[in-house]
Amino acid sequence: MDKILTDLRITIAVGVLLAVGLMFAPYYAPPSAALGAFQWLHVFFGITWIGLLYYFNFVQIPTMPSIPAELKPGVSKYIAPKALFYFRWAAAFTVLTGLILAYLYHELHEALTLQEPARLIGIGMYLALIMAFNVWFIIWPNQKRALGLVPADDASKAKSARVAMLASRTNTLLSIPMLLAMTAAR
Known part of the structure; x- marks a missing residue:
């Protein structure tokens, strides 16, 4: 063991x-092997994505100010980049498997057009799409600057860290109704 x-x-x-x-x-x-497999994958990737979102917002962001300066590089150079890798790819695969599931359930059109009976799942999908957009196009580019993964001066790093934090907090806010919509839809 x-x-x-x-x-x-x-x-x-x-x-x-x-x-x-x-x-x-x-x-x-x-109902089918494909549905079972994609439901499982969707939940796995979703838990990974939202779990990391909550880790960043409930643990890492609030704790960083109390970490001694000489220890912060351990987080910013090693932990955060690895966590952000899994965070962004979990977001992408959650959205992809969710779209595939909606298609397999024959409700993709109704969900995307917010029609009954898939209106609630559609609302959840749109919230998840906004969140995934934030991950890839706001949080990740700003985190690269804030963490020093790409060249940036200190002022740009500080501004990028704030923008990334606010986008991450937006995702935390949106995750609450998104999870309700996703779980209540079935």
């Missing part, structure tokens, strides 16, 4: 194998 849990790749592989095994259980009965 120690070998499984000390290597993240092995931990994830075993978790995936267990999940696949459950898919063959007699009580696992999604």
Whole structure:
């Protein structure tokens, strides 16, 4: 067990194998194999995305001012860039799998045009699209400057950090009704 849990790749592989095994259980009965797989992927990527969003907003941003200056590079050079990698790709794959699910449920058109019976899921989709836009086109470009991943002077870094934080807080705000819309729609 120690070998499984000390290597993240092995931990994830075993978790995936267990999940696949459950898919063959007699009580696992999604409408189709594709729907089951995409629901699972959508929830996995969504939890990763929103979990990291909440990590940034509930843990990292409030804690950074109290971290001694000599320790801050540990976060800004190592932890934040890696977390932002998973954050942005989880956002992209959450949106992609969500669109595929809406298509497989034959409700993509109704959701995107906010028609019944898919109006609530459509509202959730639009909130998620706004959030994903913020991740890729506001948060990430500004975080690259704020973290020094691209050249920027101190004033630009400070301004970029604030813009990224405000966009991240906007996503936190939008995530609350988005999660309600997504979970209440079924």
